[in-house]
Amino acid sequence: MSATLDPISSGRQAVTGLIEEVAKTNPVHAKKLERFLMALGDDYFEFAGPFIHRIETYLTARGHTLEFAVKCYLNMIADVTMEHVRFLRSGRYTSTSFAEVNERVYGNPKVMSYYMHGLLLSQVLWAHHYKMLRFFHSGLEKRAAGIKHYMEVGGGHGMFLADALGMVKGGETFTMVDISPASLEMAQEFVPHDPRTAFKLADVFAYEHGEKMDFITMGEVMEHVEDPVALLARLRTFLKDDGRVFITTPTNAPAIDHIFLFTSAEHIRQVIHAAGYDIEEELGIWSEEMPPEQLEKNKVTLLYGAFLKPRLS
Amino acid sequence: MRSDLLTRVTPVFRNNFNAPDLVLNETMTAKDVEGWDSFAHINLIMALEDTFNVRFETSELGQIGCVGDLLTLLESKGV
Incomplete structure (x- = not known):
């Protein structure tokens, strides 16, 4: 099907597919994505289609799927939500030194795995x-x-x-x-x-x-x-x-x-x-x-x- | 009682989304409540934490798909 679509429609379809996958677990966030992304012009969808395809190719080569990347992205969004709650309560970020972040994130392979994949999707979803x-x-x-x-x-x-x-x-x-x-x-x-x-x-x-x-x-x-x-x-x-x-x-x-x-x-x-x-x-x-x-x-x-x-x- | 909890949660939603006539049910999602987007969601989480004197964990925030999920989460914290 997608082979017959023009680049804009193909990109729109790819973005919609990602938002639907997000909505299965986090409809609150999906609502925001839909509102912001669907208001963007055709140039966005022309960019998004090939970029999502590149992400998919990268994931496939590592035995992963887009669904896996969406799960990673949603873990990242849960982190961001929690950090935002703490930030609004304290007026500060929870980490203030590189050593703290290194132990919590960069030196933690489990966190780094979902965080890197989540950030990758954020480039096309934000x-x-x-x-x-x-x-x-x-x-x-x-x-x-x-x-x-x-x-x-x-x-x-x-x-x-x-x-x-x-x-x-x-x-x-x-x-x-x-x-x-x-x-x-x-x-x-x-x-x-x-x-x-x-x-x-x-x-x-x-x-x-x-x-x-x-x-x-x-x-x-x-x-x-x-x-x-x-x-x-x-x-x-x-x-x-x-x-x-x-x-x-x-x-x-x-x-x-x-x-x-x-x-x-x-x-x-x-x-x-x-x-x-x-x-x-x-x-x-x-x-x-x-x-x-x-x-x-x-x-x-x-x-x-x-x-x-x-x-x- | 689950229905009691829904009643207690309702004013928090009404206040947070500035919707005095909002009638909640367990299957409602963000799609059904105007203004329930990710930014308002942060304020909702904070209002629920303050109202019921609980704190949510990061892993729990990823499990909230509908109003019923929120009730289950609050019940698990003894509310």
Whole structure:
């Protein structure tokens, strides 16, 4: 059947199938997904169909199914719900140090398994993730000319890198640096084979790279570290003076592996400026729909993204 | 008594979803209650915890498909 469908209808069918699978166990969450995703345009469904197919291919190669990934995703959603309850009661994230998170998540294979698969589905099921991806595309397109050396730090499943490979036509090297073996393994599956890419298992604070970068991407990493100013400042050491950085990070986003609490977009801007950058272009996307005056009051998550340029002294 | 529990839970739902005339039954899901989405669900969980002086576990939050599931969960905590 799906072979006869156009890409938009095929994508719509694939997304609907995922939402129906979610609804079997968590109808509350399925309701939100349906409301947010079905309101997106045809471009979303054109993206979603092939992406879900890639996820399915990846899972099949490991003896898993999409249903397994949905179960993992729902475990992650239960974690997020519980963390949110605790966050609203305390005003803090439950973990405040890397050591805590390492013991609780990164060093726990059972948690890591469902968490990685859950995060993978969130890339296609969370509307604010998709909107941020579009912002990344439009911003990178404007800056692509002249990029020879491209780096991504904490690349997760590798989707940003895969897209950059297609968009940065003159790119000579594309390096992903990630501290997690599981992330690197997943990225190497997801990013199409290309001799210009290199995957480096390393802590970015210890990593050294000879060539200075024209562009560095770091999606949703700053909330995972104790000192995001130091992290952004570390990126500066890899960057050419006329280079650019793209970052994303959420405010008020309790999760089992989030450490640093950004309370507002302004808080993120302060960290960016303290690390020695100016903001060229930015976007904030709320994760819930409600009247503007209620968004901050209810501590709704805002996904913030920005293109940065180093401040030259 | 299960029906008593449904009666005690009803005002929590009515207050949380701002629906003074809401009539609950055990088979109701989020589809049947306007405004019962994932964000409102967090407030519902907190209101139920406070009202009945209980705390839910993460694994339990993944088991709530309908109103009846919530009642079963509350019963398991001695409510």
